[in-house]
Amino acid sequence: MPAGSRIRVVIVDDSLVAREMLTQILTSDPDIEVVGVASDGQEAIDAVARLKPDLVTMDIHMPKMDGIEAVEHIMAYTPVPILVVSSSVHGEGVGRAFDALGRGALEVVKKPEPRDWAELERIGSEIIRRVRILSRVRVITHIRGKLRPPEHLPEGPVHAPMPHVGGSAVVAIGSSTGGPSALMTVLGALPGSFALPVVVAQHIADGFIPGLVAWLQTGCKLRVVPAEDGARMEAGHVYFAPTGLNLEVDGATLRFTAPERGQLYIPSADTLFRSVARTHGRHAIGVILTGMGADGAAGMKMMREAGAHTIAQDEETSTVYGMPRAAKEMGAASTVLPVGAIPAELVAMTSED
Template identity: 40%
Template sequence: MRVLIVDDSPVLRMLLRSVLESEGFEVREAENGEQALRLLAGYQPDIVTMDVHMPGMDGYETTARILEKYALPVVVVTASADPHAAATAMHTLEAGALAVLEKPLGPGAANFEACIDALLRTLRRMAQVKIVRRPRVIKPSPATPKAASLGAGSQKVVAIAASAGGPAALKTLLSGLATQQPWPLLLAQHIALGFLGSFRDWLASVCSLRVSIAEHGQALQPGVLYLPPDGSHLGIDENLRAHLQGSNGELYCPSADHLFRSVAQHLGNLAIGIQLSGMGRDGAEGLAVLRSQGALTIVQEPTSAVIDAMPKAAIQLQAARQVLAPEAIAALLNSMALRDRSHSTGQGGT
């Protein structure tokens, strides 16, 4: 497998090269974004590792330009303990990077082996992902699906699942939502340990919702987007309170299937489930259960996803009542929120 390392630190490049070459990888290096783009004009790696803070062009802009010109998976490798670096890493995910990983500090560090293991596993998985070019264009405003297709009842919660490529879809979806959402929103997004706080802050910066790390047993409030703490699955109980459950070694934590099944069990058709970009099949079966209970289930249109595996898996299971691009999902939720507020005030939708 061919890897391009983009990092301004010669020490880090030497460390990563040593580790990767010992595993049989072919490695090339670039010390900044400009050099990376020049190399890519004549070299086709299987995957790119990207630093975020470099002289000249930073990791966000470099990633955006790579994805404009080349169909290459990009994985961010940065320091989770540096708030500025972690914040920039979130923007790089927004640009289309597939994952963010903690930068290994060296063989003497306590978590060195764990960092290297996560790096190798992620590179091998992400190098297999089919990437599409992401031209930076302004999309037209979407048409809102007809009210007849929205389903009946007053929904009580929105459950959202995303993995690799999810932040790009989340930015479009969440930034398009009206300020007053009449329901709490729960999000299961696969994110590396150590970056949850930065991810929460980034989400808060791209939407008008309040974004909160859920606490076990807390009452869920309308207009708030809840994330599970590191190492926990997120669900609800019969009183619409957050229910957190520790991981038992599952492949994905937080689990989209766990979230959707929990919402299906306690709310049935009074819920909305949304499956966004990601690798694998997490969420497909849970969303199918949610649909079988009469809930409105929405899947991201696969051609609009950075990675279409999770949306396609849900569609194959016939778990989707609607298949929409993220901006159309936002328009649909706004329409339903307006209808819900009209009914609650006795206006009958007028």
């Protein structure tokens, strides 16, 4: 998208009311232009091919062709950033929204509805913010990255020895844009006998953590749950930070903490990683997956300096190579891997004597 030009958006939703609400919200920003609308998946495919927008907002449940099939086709033939706008925050329908992310959509947000008038300004501001950010993402044809050998980086400014990884106590993961599908790839390949607890800070719209957890559980042998303040971690469990709060690890106990003033990303991967570095040092493993920005890089560097093994997802398999790039450039990552190779690396590390 050329600098200074308006962001061109196509809105896809079978509800006229929803299309009009989204149009009102988006066009309230002078830098956004709605160049087309579609009421089903096939119309969406045709509109994207014809109009070549900078971003598409995509509903899921539609007649003729649903949003899942439309996302899959668009990402295969005319790739463009896609923001899923879903009314399914809870229940079975939310899994379909995350299925769209697995096919190449970037993020999911709650659809504004007439009953949301009291919160419309907040919801609208969040949608505009996401559109502005995601429209700048360079997407490619959605094909899974091929595995390739690990890229081992030079030690850099590390002051503590690498851990005896067979004595690891916890795996900490930070992820953002593109994270749900990357998490499914990583967590879904871990065996039910995986010997460590896993803690995750995933940036996601408010209200979607329960749906993300339920969706991931359908493809995972580990038990995937929302974290609870004060709960003790157990091996073979995956704990997700809540939206609106930070998650910290205090020994074997999970703690919720309030965001710091001006904190941009909530929950914070930096906060999670720093707590793991303090309490587990070299007996921890840190992983940064796809995501925009630099959240997690400083915290992962602290983990590496404490002796933890640290892994960053590679550029080729990252939806957005922001967080992993920052970790690599800061010297926080001891290893860079394609996302499909990370599970085997985790299993190998935790199997060492």
